[in-house]
Amino acid sequence: MKIPWAMPYIGEEELKEVIDTVKSTWVSMGPRVKKFEEMVAEYLGIKHAIAVNSGTAALDVALKALKIGPGDEVIIPAFTYIATANAVVYQHAKPVLADIDPKTFNIDPEDVNEKITKKTKCILPIDYGGQAPDYDALLEIAEDHNLFLLEDGAEALGGEYKGKKTCTFGDLATVSFHAAKLITSVEGGMVFTDDDKLAELCRIIRNQGEDPNRKYYHPVIGHNYRMSDLHAAIGIAQFRRLPEILEKRRKIAERYNEGFKDLDGVELPYVSEHVKHPWFFYPLLVDNRDKIIEYLNSKGIGIRVGWPVPIHKQPAYREILKGEQRYPVAEEVAERIINLPMYHAMTEEEQNYVIETFKEAVNKFCR
C-alpha cells in the first residue's frame, strides 16, 4: 500500500472554477481574489482579508505594515517553519527566539517575557499544527509592554481558541494556502486584520506600493505579492469544502488516538481544553525517530517531520543568532517529533494500515 503524507482534496469543483476563470479572460488579480477574500473574512468574522501569493509573503506584508525595521526585535518560537524567522530578517530586524511549551509545541509565554528588551516591537507566535498557543497570556504580555502581536496562522484555518477563530488574533494574522495546507490555492496566503489603516497599507504593499487611487504612483516600496484569479478560483472551491475537510481530519485524529491509546513508547498529541484543533499535523513524540521513519517508508508510508531542525540550529541563522543560548524544549521536540499521514481521501483501510505499521515500528525500535 502507498500512503502519502498529505494530499490535497481537489476535484471537479476546482476545475470548473478554473475553467470559468479562464473563459472570463480575467486571470490576474481581480474579481475572484476579491470574492475569495470576502468569503474568508466573513467566515473568520474579521473586517479585512488581503490575499497574497504565499504564507511567507503574508508575513512579510504584515511586518512591513507594522513598520518593523532595522534595530527592532521580534520574538518568535525557536521551533517553527523557517518562513516565520525569514520574514523578520527581510525587515532587517532581529528574530529573538523563545522556547516552546513541551505539550503543545507552541511558544512559551514565560520565555517570551524573559526575552523582552527595549528593542522588542512584536511577538510573532505560530499555531503549531493548527493548535492555538496560550493567546490570553501572549496578548497580556503584548499589552503590558506595548508590543504588536502578529499571529502566524499558516496552519490554523478552522481552529479556535476559547471560541474565537484562529487567524484572528493580534493586530494582524496570516494564513497559508500552500498545497499541503488545510485548504489550498496551490500557493497563496492571506493577511487578516480589523484595522482599516493596516489593511490599506497591506493592500498597497502587496501591489508594488502603488497608491490605490493613482495608477503608477508609489508612495511606499512594495512587492508583487498579488494572488492571481486562477489561484483564487481554486481557493474559492476549496473554501467551500472547509467544514467537510475539518470534520474528516477530526475523525482521522480521533481514530489515531484510539488506535494508539494502549501503545507504550509514544507521546500522543496533547489538545488544550481551550482550543478547537483543525489538525493540520497529527504529531507524536518518539525515540529512535529515524529508524521508525525508515521502517514506515519501507512499507510505503509517507512521513513528515515538522520540523527536524530548530531555528537556532539552521545554518542560515548561525551568523544572525550567534551567541544565542540553547532552547532545550525546542531541541528535544525537533529530535523526537513525527507527523503521521493525514488527508481527506484517506480510507479507514489506509489508516488501519498506518496504525498497525506504526505500532510495529514502535514495538521494534522504542522499547
Ligand SMILES: Cc1ncc(COP(=O)(O)O)c(C=O)c1O
Ligand atoms: C508556521 C508556518 N509559517 C509560515 C509558512 C509559510 O507559508 P508558505 O509556504 O505559504 O509561504 C508555513 C507553511 O509552510 C508555516 O507552516
